[in-house]
Amino acid sequence: MGRPHVLVIPSPAQGHVIPFLELSQRLLQHGLRVTFVNTDHTQKLIINALQGKKHVGDDPELQLVSIPDGLEPWEDRNDLGKLCESLVKVMPGKLEELIQEMNNKEEDEKITCVIADVHVGMVFPVAEKLKINKRAAFLSTAAAALALYHRIPELIDIGIINKDGTATESGRMIELGANMPTITSAELVWNCGDLITQRNVFQLIVKGTDGTQMAADYLICNTTYDLEPEAFNLVPKILPIGPLLASNRQGNSAGYFWPEDSTCLTWLDQQQPRSVIYVAFGSLTVFDKIQFQELALGLELTNRPFLWVVRQDITEDANQAYPEGFQEKVANRGKMVGWAPQQKVLSHPSIACFFSHCGWNSTMEGVSNGLPFLCWPYFGDQFINQSYICDNWKVGLKFNRKDGKIITREEIKTKVDQVLSDENFRARASDLREMTLRSVKEGGLSDKTFKEFIEWIKTHEEE
Known part of the structure; x- marks a missing residue:
């Protein structure tokens, strides 16, 4: 064989x-x-x-x-x-x-x-x-x-969901288990779209x-x-x-669906340690023009350096959707790219926090680099991950929506200031980083489990 x-x-x-x-x-x-x-x-x-x-x-x-x-x-x-x-x-x-x-x-x-x-x-x-x-x-x-x-x-x-998965009540709370994420029935993984x-x-x-x-x-x-x-x-x-x-x-890393713009790494080299807000919403998040512009104005209002990943399809006519004069106003402290080498960005010493859609890859990457989060989930399991980040691990903050709809520029500035001014977020994130990396090092639980898995694959079935 x-x-x-x-x-x-x-x-x-x-x-x-x-x-x-x-x-x-x-x-x-x-x-x-x-x-x-x-x-x-x-x-x-x-x-x-x-x-x-x-x-x-x-x-x-x-x-x-x-x-x-x-x-x-x-x-x-x-x-x-x-x-x-x-x-x-x-x-x-x-x-x-x-x-x-x-x-x-x-x-x-x-x-x-x-x-x-x-x-x-x-x-x-x-x-x-x-x-x-x-x-x-x-x-x-x-x-x-x-x-x-x-x-x-x-x-x-x-009676929380029907046999086709649709929720019977949109606001019903679901606790997955003791000390585990709590979500509403409107935030179930499959509750996306029509x-x-x-x-x-x-x-x-x-x-x-x-x-x-x-x-x-x-x-x-x-x-x-x-x-x-x-x-x-x-x-x-x-x-x-x-x-x-x-x-x-x-x-x-490999498997990205968009070409990476590595110029952002050179730009990050020019920034102060722990100064940059990294803003990235994964491969599927989309915004209407009003929310996109409010996000841009919120980043401007923070008066902090930021690196923002703006996919071509993140909103309609993304290159034309910025608020008037926005790019000129933030030119000295903001950089927008179509896609970024995210793992390298998150490990860069200039990154202060991760403004994220809370996909699990992004969550693992942020945690492994000891970063606080600002959470903006879009759909699927991202709400579960947000609950972990904010409620269980306490290394990030959620945004509140005005009238249940829009996240305002003022809310963005408030939460950015809050997460960056409280050293407890950074301290807890640093503890999570050490705990997480221990698991993949020689002798850690994830390391042992993976090696056992490899041996199982290599073992021939008895005839």
Whole structure:
């Protein structure tokens, strides 16, 4: 029998692809061969974003392949409802075709292990059908999110949600467990977009969770036990291997959907230590023009240096949407870029705090660098992460919305001043950093768990 050959399958979103590629790099370090499965659309984005840099797929031991997502080329992949509905229908079949084609070509290095995203866990029965006996699920969100998924039958039974996932009351409080995040029924992970979108995202989560529970042997998570111990009590099978950060292996992260503007690192070199507000909202957050301008005016009002990631699609006509005269007024202390090498930015000594949408990757990156947060979640598990940051770990602040709608420039200035003037935020963030990094160092729990996982992959099944 040849060496282990691992098929890695993320959900087709940047926040999932990045940790899955980082996991793949770690597998390579341990002598495994990896084939990484993107959708066709995601594959193009990743390759285009690299713009002549060393390709993550240049390593002959890491092959990037792709399968259709079932949508036409012109259809909007940010329409999560349509994308989720299509993935549930087509991904298992397309994956089965891919595995059979690969195994027919390479007799000595057939697929021996599948590691798939919990959110596309409906592919595990395919691996079982094809007699791939090592099947592992990887959760790229907080373990608390999976604890919520496991409670779905209970939430239906007690009348908090309907069988299609829609909330019966929008403001009902849900505590995931003792000393765990508290969210409202309007902030459930699948409550994004219109009702059709919610139902399709909910179905993807249910089918993925069911597939994982039925057919996955191993369940690993990009977190550390010390950050959310109660979640591990609620989901006993889950094992921590995080945080998976490129900086922990002195490497570069990969999987971004936009080209990085590295000029911001030179700009940061010119700033004072702990002076810069880093503002970044991930790959999917969008603002209407009024909120976008209020955010810009709030950053201006702080009178502090800031680095702001402004994607082209973050608002309509982003380059033209700034308030009149804004760019000229902040030219000496503000820098706007289309995309940033975030892990390098967050580790830069000039960064004072992280103004974030609270995606789990961003949360792990901020925590690992000992930074206080200003939290502006947009959808999905980001509300769970905000609750961790503000209510449980107490290393950040939430914003209040005027009339429940807009976050004003005055609110932005107030919270920035508050989080930067109170050294307790920085002290608690520093403690979290030390605790988190201990887990991935030699002998730490995440380090031990990952090495055991590698040995499990390498162990041949008894005939």
